[in-house]
Amino acid sequence: MNPSALTIETLNHNFGNLRALDNVKLTLKEGDYSILLGLNGAGKTTLFSLITRLYDNQTGLIDIFSHNVKKNPTKALANIGVVFQQPTVDLDLTVEQNLQYHASLHGMRKKLALDNALIELKRQKMEYILKKKVRELSGGQRRRVEIVRALMHNPKLLLLDEPTVGVDIESRKLIVKHVKSLCKEKKLAVLWATHLIDEVDIEGNLIIMHKGKIMIHDSVKNVLKITKTKNVSNAFDHLTKK
């Protein structure tokens, strides 16, 4: 049996007296496309920070492909690609230089890294931007460069924290479509955090987070069935305004 891409058990996290995460439990399998939906301040970014070990979990357990993030961060982190909420590309450097820097942070050879990046850029018909400075790119292009960068080291779990914030509608559609196709083709497990209901895919899974708690985690169809609602917006209201 394949190991879970991501396993989270009884995860709590506090910032002083503020409880940011409350008994979070979550399992993602290979090829799962899951949307983590929650309002701003629901705990999505804290959850991502703990999965990526920006800081350690105080309680519970986080495993990525059976590697514990706290005990074996090297193996666990090697399996994940991350697109953070805030842009993290260096505006003064070219796309190629940004990608090279990321590759070195994963101990990859320059050539191999760029070959991987080119495949992704070509897939998005963006190979012409390789020598351009990031500053010259549009918001949507920058975000897509971040997705390319997150995939360069062939991770098996892709984490996206509100990747479409500040991006125009057309670019948003392209990003959503691209990530879905990656999920199918590469069997990538995807966890996509957002507060935008229209990014939820009816064919995928939905995790609703509210005040640090996971309110529900199921396929979108089942969520609608369980909540006896017609759309995700109503289901969200039903679960968060109890």
Add this chain to the structure above:
Amino acid sequence: MTIFQYYLCFKGIVFRESLRFFYQRERFFSALVRPLVWLAIFAVGFRSFLGVSRPLGQPENWPYPISLVPYELYIAAGLIAMIQLFNGMQSSLSMVYDREMGSMRTLLVSPFPRSFLLISKLVAGVSVSILQVFAFLMIALYWDIEPPMIGYLTVIPALFLSGMMLGALGMFLSSAIKQLENFAGVMNFVIFPMFFASSALYPLWKIRESSEILFYFCSYNPFTHAVELIRFSLYGQLNEKSLMFVLIFLLIFLMLAIYGYDPGKGFIAKKKV
């Protein structure tokens, strides 16, 4: 991870810092202007009535080949250390900025051990500061700041150690500072006391004549020892006492910086980033 992968990672971090340095030339020049103002205006202004002479009975405090040195020659070592102090603080400022803006996350989620990533970033910053120092030394030739040729070589390891020490201090501070706005305040409590309560502008034996308490404070100021290590190395000599101090403080600041960025125990774990 193999040793070769560690090498690739280290090389990548140093290369990125060098590129940023290349693209942000204003930063490079502004870092040079500060010590040059001190040298060209302050030191030259004081030259007519300030010179520093060899202290009697303390040959261990005097690296210069002559007994009386003009003031600008004396403060040259202090200004070099000043470049490194500001560079260390500037790079830590950029770390606070990077953390607030998000790009620090890219570094911190690398699968390599965090201590290795932080030390690599420090080395990258120090490499840039050494280039700045050499640019300063070239310009300083105009004011007859001319150490022996061997000094240009022997100063490199001293610059590396003092730069690492000051950079590690900046890194530790950056881990402790919650917001970018708080940084200016901390700088006032760090840069100015460190610089003025040191042997950068006046020799310790002169300070002792005025205030015994200040003398002891200056004697244990890590910046004093960075200055003295650089001063002696510029003349091909080793100040063993300062070397010891710099190594000890380097170790302390480095441990504090690594602690500060520790995902479990450090300051980074206690705040939202």
